[in-house]
Amino acid sequence: MSQWSDWRWQMTHRLRSVEDFARIIDLTPEETEGLSAPGRFRVDVTPYFASLIDPHDPNCPIRRQVIPTSAELVPFQAEMVDSLGEDAHSPVPGLVHRYPDRVLMLVTTQCASYCRFCTRSRLVGDGRMTFNSETYDRQLDYIAATPEIRDVLISGGDPLTMAQPMLERLLKRLRDIPHVEVVRMGTRVPCFLPQRVTPDLVAMLSKYHPLWMNIHFNHPKEITPEVEVALARLANAGIPLGSQSVLMAGINDCPNVIKALMHKLVKNRVRPYYLYQCDLVHGAGHFRTPVSKGLEIMESLRGHTSGFAIPTYVIDAPEGGGKVPILPNYLISMSDSKVVVRNYEGFITAYTQPAHYKAHDPATCPYCQAHQTEHGQEGVAGLLSGERHSLAPEGWYETHYRQTTSATEAPCETQECVEDVVHAGV
Numbered sequence: 001m002s003q004w005s006d007w008r009w010q011m012t013h014r015l016r017s018v019e020d021f022a023r024i025i026d027l028t029p030e031e032t033e034g035l036s037a038p039g040r041f042r043v044d045v046t047p048y049f050a051s052l053i054d055p056h057d058p059n060c061p062i063r064r065q066v067i068p069t070s071a072e073l074v075p076f077q078a079e080m081v082d083s084l085g086e087d088a089h090s091p092v093p094g095l096v097h098r099y100p101d102r103v104l105m106l107v108t109t110q111c112a113s114y115c116r117f118c119t120r121s122r123l124v125g126d127g128r129m130t131f132n133s134e135t136y137d138r139q140l141d142y143i144a145a146t147p148e149i150r151d152v153l154i155s156g157g158d159p160l161t162m163a164q165p166m167l168e169r170l171l172k173r174l175r176d177i178p179h180v181e182v183v184r185m186g187t188r189v190p191c192f193l194p195q196r197v198t199p200d201l202v203a204m205l206s207k208y209h210p211l212w213m214n215i216h217f218n219h220p221k222e223i224t225p226e227v228e229v230a231l232a233r234l235a236n237a238g239i240p241l242g243s244q245s246v247l248m249a250g251i252n253d254c255p256n257v258i259k260a261l262m263h264k265l266v267k268n269r270v271r272p273y274y275l276y277q278c279d280l281v282h283g284a285g286h287f288r289t290p291v292s293k294g295l296e297i298m299e300s301l302r303g304h305t306s307g308f309a310i311p312t313y314v315i316d317a318p319e320g321g322g323k324v325p326i327l328p329n330y331l332i333s334m335s336d337s338k339v340v341v342r343n344y345e346g347f348i349t350a351y352t353q354p355a356h357y358k359a360h361d362p363a364t365c366p367y368c369q370a371h372q373t374e375h376g377q378e379g380v381a382g383l384l385s386g387e388r389h390s391l392a393p394e395g396w397y398e399t400h401y402r403q404t405t406s407a408t409e410a411p412c413e414t415q416e417c418v419e420d421v422v423h424a425g426v
């Protein structure tokens, strides 16, 4: 095997200094400054990924993702260290329990190469801040003790940079928890270091099905022949592949670039999953686009290409709001009998609603009967199902329910009290 196709050689020969990069590309003054800045977010680029850089184009989309410039040192309004509020949602270190039935499990701080726009730059890249077996024990204990968790998303850092026996032990221990139905992995290794996707690694992963994988790709130039081999190995092992992309100024903020990327992904059996609005994270300010750019891109996809080539465009809402889908409006109006919609071409039609819809009866539906409450996360679906009657901003009840009622001695201060009063017919 040539050194180039040996992933260990790639990892130990990563480029990180001004001198390393100056040997292969014409560095701009902004890049030299970014690479020399004290306290900069870690730089490390595999020789393979660096070989995709256009040495003479400072706007090369590959280059801009991994080589810092002075722009990333400039703070911007509304930036945050932990823009998704992940630390606040962590019952134990490195485990983010944000949604009712699934968790994000951070297992390493290391990556094959470091994205300049990293949403977890607060912890990623730090060689001293690593996860150890004690952290894994606490994470696994929490998952085992929390039966509503049916989906575990292993991320980091990049889990595919871990020592293979260590990763396998984690997968095995997750599989030993009966209520964990699905394990998935978020990784950029197939993009940064396709050489790592060896037959041996894939054989190990395929022992832990159902195992899903989401791979981070941002530009069609990233899908090289080496990457296509890696993707084919993963797909042939029965691992359902998805993609995640970040919308970024000067990199992929173009309907045609995104469409070309999506087409290359589906040709390689990768189903586009999420297109992210760039997070409000320090260092990423110069990559941000207006949300309107994302909507314009979504408008250029739906109807214009295969439905399975269209990702969901999301804003990962600040302070742990979670992923919120954003899409153009297709619903124009509605009456009891008609729904007026427009298609991608601007053709407007009316869909006739059924006159005699026999409503679904939860009382006779075994799935409704087995449905478990989501402990305060029922949300708008809970309003529709009748589990809750309202959703209120913090302090709303204290502000609005002032009177002492016959049902309660004191004014209500909680939603439960108000609901008791209101539904008691007071």
Ligand SMILES: *Cc1c(COP(=O)(O)O)cnc(C)c1O
Pocket (backbone or CB within 6 Å): 096, 097, 098, 099, 102, 103, 104, 153, 323
């Ligand atoms: C993205 C994310 C998930 C997974 O969300 P899906 O929409 O199911 O892909 C889970 N937990 C956290 C904290 C996340 O950020």
